[in-house]
Amino acid sequence: MKTNKLFKMVINTIKRYNASSMKPIKHNPKTRKHKDNKDNKNNKFINVPNMITILRIVLLFIVIHILLNNSFYGKIISFFLVILIIFLDGIDGYIARKLNSATEFGAVFDIAGDRIVEQVLWITFAYINLIPLWIPVIIITRGVLTDSIRSFALKQGMTAFGAKTMMKSKIGYFITASRFSRALYGIAKALSFALLVSLTFINELVIRTKLINGPLVIKILNITAYSIAWFTVALCVIRGIPVLIESKRLFDNNGKES
DSSP: OHHHHHHHHHHHHHHHHHHHHTSOOOOOHHHHHHHHHHHHHHHOOOSHHHHHHHHHHHHHHHHHHHHHHTOHHHHHHHHHHHHHHHHHHHHHHHHHHHTTOOOHHHHHHHHHHHHHHHHHHHHHHHHTTSSOTHHHHHHHHHHHHHHHHHHHHHHTTOBSSSTTBSOOSHHHHHHHTSHHHHHHHHHHHHHHHHHHHHTTTHHHHHHHHTOTTHHHHHHHHHHHHHHHHHHHHHHHHHHHHHHHHHHHHHHHHHHHHO
């Protein structure tokens, strides 16, 4: 008799457990909707800022094709295309913030687009003998080093710029990630690229237009273009140094956590 009672108690306990485990889990629709929107936002590739980055890369290849074909009118067109590429680089971040479409992928993709534009242009200028080869070598070396460190920082939830920037020291932040530093470097690159492209057609333009004091104009343009180009390279290197210094803290913290 006692055995039967004990058996019934066990069976009833199992039934109650199964019934409770089969109850549907209630989700808060607002929380679920917020989470879905956040996931969609972070994973969204097709948005206006990313399309602008793709457009910049496409326009870049058109510019390279024109410069290598040695067409006078084509080079003038490439001058304005370079200005357009620079302009698009300046507005994609603004549009991302305005449309609330900024994502971690978009930030990384934008930096990748910047690297493609600047490195390909420097290589092209060296290829057509406008600048010495050491300039793209320095730019590419600096880019590989800093981007590798930033990729490591991204795995730890930090970004190159913005609220989650990897730059913790005030001096390092000012040199590398501040709006002033980024704007100064952006303006320097813009002037360098535009002026270097103009050097590809200025001689012929002076001859065709029979410009008075043409040789003086060419000389001033050459001095200005190369001075700004050298300044841009120096600024590029200087802005990369704090990233290398900051990498020691990143790797030290990672070693402690592991």
